[in-house]
Amino acid sequence: MPGPKNVLVDIWLLSCVSTALVAEELAEHPLSVDEFALYGLISDLGPVTATQLSQWTGTSATTLSAMLRRCQARGELARTPNAADRRSVFVELTDQGRAVYRAALPALARALERLQRDEPPAEEARYVLQQVDGAVRDALGLPARPYRVEAPGFAADDAETPLTPAQAAEVRAFAAWIRHRDATGG
Template structure:
């Protein structure tokens, strides 16, 4: 007998991630279309622009991309004149990959196009932007643990590692909070910050 599910719309964390991944790719591809750069390629432009030259192995470990995927992408961007190789002063056996001047121009132009899209996205997210951002970073960290990827090379977000948000503190002399309760308090504080910072509340 065929089993009839009580939930016709299957949902799981991995299914949600899959949907968000493709929706994000669609958004980025459309925003970057006139630059002839894909979402995945622009991610590499952004990584090298923010962190400077890196080895193919570092790129693979940071992003979770297969080495063959990184190699293929690097070949395409090298042909375009957007990436160049340079000696690695720490390891003569490897080479560093860095953006050329033209690569930096494309990265900056793409950044401007994404900045133009962000207000619409933030308005759609609403007053919980910080909560969503921190939630994604926690998901990022969990996925890295599961697949054995390297830690993110950039700085953690405020509140992501338990430090006071925006350098502030809220006095509390009651019963010590559990970790779950502390995270809920931090999320509520972020909600207040986002709510008060929204354009509607600044009018």
């Protein structure tokens, strides 16, 4: 078997298999995986502009526009004028869109249950993925993601000065050593 590829191939593979996992659970629902994720962003952060959605997801404006049109045609999304910028509109879920999204949420819960493992802990993996996400966004010139995952084991109010990623890694390594020490009676 050949050796490992590169981080971008790793990300692509992860994207493919995670999409397949969620799609398997969403099979009985009318939303595609992309629509479900988009509805989640709109539900949590909306109303939002199509430009914001395009920047957050890295999806081209034409691809996103086609997706939004399909969802609007089904009566699940509404567009309202943006008073601050007449060239843009806000996108938000309709009552029907919220109902469709809520009905699909148990599918995501099932996918997450199937994913749960002890190694690596989910919060550590999410934090590392967030760091990679930031690097990719920097390379593309995209703004930061619309939400942040706190460094593992630390809440935002744990310290006045947040730990750097290197410091957080050092703390995780020390915590792993303590767990090992205590498990072996050393």
